[in-house]
Amino acid sequence: QVQLVESGGGLVQAGGSLRLSCEASGRTSNNYNMGWFRQAPGKEREFVGGIMWTGSNTYYADFVKGRFTISRANTKNTVYLQMNSLNPEDTAVYYCAAATSYGSRWSADYHYWGQGTQVTVSS
Numbered sequence: 162q163v164q165l166v167e168s169g170g171g172l173v174q175a176g177g178s179l180r181l182s183c184e185a186s187g188r189t190s191n192n193y194n195m196g197w198f199r200q201a202p203g204k205e206r207e208f209v210g211g212i213m214w215t216g217s218n219t220y221y222a223d224f225v226k227g228r229f230t231i232s233r234a235n236t237k238n239t240v241y242l243q244m245n246s247l248n249p250e251d252t253a254v255y256y257c258a259a260a261t262s263y264g265s266r267w268s269a270d271y272h273y274w275g276q277g278t279q280v281t282v283s284s
Contacts, residue, residue: 163187163273170255170278173247177282179243183257183275194263196271199240199253199280201262208266209255212240220264233268247282254279 169181178242183195196211210221212231219231229249233240240257258271265271 162181163193163194165257166271167255167257167261167275171211172283175248175282175284178245179280180242181255181257181278181280183239183240183242184242185222185259189279191238193273195231195233195257196258196260196265197231197240197241198256198258198268198271199251200256200277204253206268207270208276209242209267211260211264214262221242222266228251238250244280246254247280249282249284252280252282261266 164186166184167181173179180195194214197209198206199209208222210229210231212219212233216233224231228245230243257275259273260271262270
């Protein structure tokens with residue numbers, strides 16, 4: 162079992178930045194590949210980006226367009242989502258999730274989920 166807890170969300174103006182954190186605990190939590198998803202009101206949950214358990218590879222949704230960066234610090238059991246150049250369309254609840262496979266963009270492939278953290282971008 163793996164437990165995930167996100168933090169770092171909040172209110173930011175358009176053009177600003179936020180860094181989200183996802184702290185993992187539980188057995189062999191560092192061996193999981195991690196993903197970030199988001200869900201805006203009235204919309205389906207969508208993939209944001211993912212990172213291999215080693216931290217050596219990342220991949221992103223097209224809408225990220227170089228604005229977001231995922232990293233991890235396995236010594237701290239933590240995965241980060243650095244978000245720059247935020248715009249109001251980025252407003253959503255952001256979730257981290259853990260998967261045994263690498264490269265998936267489908268939420269069904271992720272086994273463990275955090276509770277989410279709200280990000281609100283004002284115009």
